[in-house]
Amino acid sequence: MRLLLIEDEIGLARVLRQALEEEGFRVDLAADGEEGLFRAGEVGYDAILLDLMLPGVDGFEVLKRLREPGARPVPVLVLTARDGVPDRVRGLNLGADDYLVKPFDLEEMLARVRALIRRSADRPSPRLRVGDVTIDTVARTVQRGGAGVDLTAKEYALLEYLALHAGEVVTRTRIYEHIYGEEEDTFSNVVDVYVGNLRRKLGADVIETRRGHGYLVRA
Amino acid sequence: MPEGLRLLPRSLRARLLLWSATILVLVLSALVLTLRHRLRSSLLEELDAELRSHAEAVAAGLAPMADGRFELDLPGGYLRFFQEGAGETGAPYYAVWSGRGALVVLSDPDIRLERPGQPLSRTREDWREVVVEGPGGALVLVGRGTRGLQDRVQAFSRRALGAAGLALVLVLAGGWLLTTQALAPIHRISRVAAAVSASNLGQRIDPGQMETELGRLAETLNDTFDRLQAAFEQQVRFTTDASHELRTPLSVVANQAELALRRERQPAEYRDALQAILEAARRMRAVVEDLLTLARADAGQLSLRRDPLDLAALVRDTAGLMAGEAKRLGIAIELDLATATLHGDRSRLQELVTNLVANAIRYNREGGRVTLRLRTRGGVAVLDVIDTGIGIPPEEQALVFERFHRVDKARSREAGGSGLGLAISRSIAEAHGGRILLESEPGAGTTFRVELPTG
Numbered sequence: 001m002r003l004l005l006i007e008d009e010i011g012l013a014r015v016l017r018q019a020l021e022e023e024g025f026r027v028d029l030a031a032d033g034e035e036g037l038f039r040a041g042e043v044g045y046d047a048i049l050l051d052l053m054l055p056g057v058d059g060f061e062v063l064k065r066l067r068e069p070g071a072r073p074v075p076v077l078v079l080t081a082r083d084g085v086p087d088r089v090r091g092l093n094l095g096a097d098d099y100l101v102k103p104f105d106l107e108e109m110l111a112r113v114r115a116l117i118r119r120s121a122d123r124p125s126p127r128l129r130v131g132d133v134t135i136d137t138v139a140r141t142v143q144r145g146g147a148g149v150d151l152t153a154k155e156y157a158l159l160e161y162l163a164l165h166a167g168e169v170v171t172r173t174r175i176y177e178h179i180y181g182e183e184e185d186t187f188s189n190v191v192d193v194y195v196g197n198l199r200r201k202l203g204a205d206v207i208e209t210r211r212g213h214g215y216l217v218r219a
Numbered sequence: 220m221p222e223g224l225r226l227l228p229r230s231l232r233a234r235l236l237l238w239s240a241t242i243l244v245l246v247l248s249a250l251v252l253t254l255r256h257r258l259r260s261s262l263l264e265e266l267d268a269e270l271r272s273h274a275e276a277v278a279a280g281l282a283p284m285a286d287g288r289f290e291l292d293l294p295g296g297y298l299r300f301f302q303e304g305a306g307e308t309g310a311p312y313y314a315v316w317s318g319r320g321a322l323v324v325l326s327d328p329d330i331r332l333e334r335p336g337q338p339l340s341r342t343r344e345d346w347r348e349v350v351v352e353g354p355g356g357a358l359v360l361v362g363r364g365t366r367g368l369q370d371r372v373q374a375f376s377r378r379a380l381g382a383a384g385l386a387l388v389l390v391l392a393g394g395w396l397l398t399t400q401a402l403a404p405i406h407r408i409s410r411v412a413a414a415v416s417a418s419n420l421g422q423r424i425d426p427g428q429m430e431t432e433l434g435r436l437a438e439t440l441n442d443t444f445d446r447l448q449a450a451f452e453q454q455v456r457f458t459t460d461a462s463h464e465l466r467t468p469l470s471v472v473a474n475q476a477e478l479a480l481r482r483e484r485q486p487a488e489y490r491d492a493l494q495a496i497l498e499a500a501r502r503m504r505a506v507v508e509d510l511l512t513l514a515r516a517d518a519g520q521l522s523l524r525r526d527p528l529d530l531a532a533l534v535r536d537t538a539g540l541m542a543g544e545a546k547r548l549g550i551a552i553e554l555d556l557a558t559a560t561l562h563g564d565r566s567r568l569q570e571l572v573t574n575l576v577a578n579a580i581r582y583n584r585e586g587g588r589v590t591l592r593l594r595t596r597g598g599v600a601v602l603d604v605i606d607t608g609i610g611i612p613p614e615e616q617a618l619v620f621e622r623f624h625r626v627d628k629a630r631s632r633e634a635g636g637s638g639l640g641l642a643i644s645r646s647i648a649e650a651h652g653g654r655i656l657l658e659s660e661p662g663a664g665t666t667f668r669v670e671l672p673t674g
Contacts, residue, residue: 009467104470
């Protein structure tokens, strides 16, 4: 999952990014509204975490532009130090999906981000099922036929992403964009390697290959 | 006032009515008494004139005889006049005394009369009598009962009192209606004023239908409510801003600690986390201290020492303390200080100069310059802090002294500003009886001018 964190408080941004990354998310940072809007236009993020008090283009304006007709739909979790009801209502009315008032608990923030992504993928249950494979997105564990399967963080992230988009053909580029950071070489066959690992651990039939298109997990 | 000693009722309406009733009763009583007296006098005058003409007629009919007696020869009309009246209450009568004082004629033998000494008009019990001089020193008296006259005066008094009573009732009823009408807007005003509270500051009195004076009162009250609302909203904004300013570093502290404790980590990671927490805590401390300073200034409790001090030396020392940071950012500090001495609080003035110089360094361009110029003009020390930065746009200039207002938020926070520096500087200048001004040209730089009275 790839997230965009638009937050001008560099200290806070660093903590949140580290917490999210330790949960297997890939996180991009933007320090102001302008940069945030630019990045949101470039990449199809799975969710955006948006601070409302930003220098220059403020959070409300960012939200408004993210929700302009024709813009790519992306769930937005608003983070703010303002807890007034009018601010909250305004944020939600502008199209925010959820709201967190600073200071908040990291666990709550993580839970809300996960819930937001599930809802936007139309998979409200925290347990995803693919054939006889069950994915617990909260505990981040995978079972096959009742027996636990050990996956690395990257393998798990790939499986979760494919399962969230079950029934869709997911291209390699999209997987790069959402799961792997820029540190990995886009032209390497890293995706094929991880898919191979998953097939070995879960059975060859879980992930189908559509040659020339990408991968598919059946719902 | 103790309840027992209160003579007037509390209600304004009752007081107004009581007062107007009292005044009206006094005025009407005086009027009735005066009229009654006038009526009585004029009726008596009329009666006297009538009696005198009768007396003169009787005197004309008197013929003194040689033996000292008199012969009375009255025209027939007069005889009838005296006979007709005889026996009735208030019947007319006459008497004649000779020059020697003997009673010569008395028309009604039942009457006991004293001889008057001279001609006169008098009231004797229920009778009015007029005495005139007749021929040969004789005195002629004609009298008549006044019962009829008194009855007329009584009847007039009754009618007048009745009319006065009616007038009183009408005035009281009218007064009741008028005061009800006049007090209605006051009730309206007090209802609205009672409804205005911290959670409901938007209510206003509608002065539309009110009389001039009350309309003015309503407008005055509305103005007061406006000012209250503005002050309250500013306070709310300030509190919101203050809590925002504290929530952000608080988030860093809480989330950093939470993150560090989520799993076992390397010592270096703990050290980094603690470092970040320490920085956030320092920022909170700076904000809290500044808030406290401002709260004291607001309450007029910014305790100031009044020590004689050399402002030029103070500015030079402060600039020296900040030279390191200026150098790091490639900014030159120039001093142009004339002597200026004043009485003031050294540490507060140091804070003021530090704030201004820090801003001048922070918002400067690379390789820029900060000039500190001190002059004394007509009992006022004028310190100019001139930078060569980007300047402050005109629409922002009035706002920079506002609490938590930041022209460039990211830059200010990076440099560790609390957003309260200029607000505090202004409070310090004002507590010294001075002021702080700002002149800025976008692109060319900004000059903050502090004026402090010397001596």
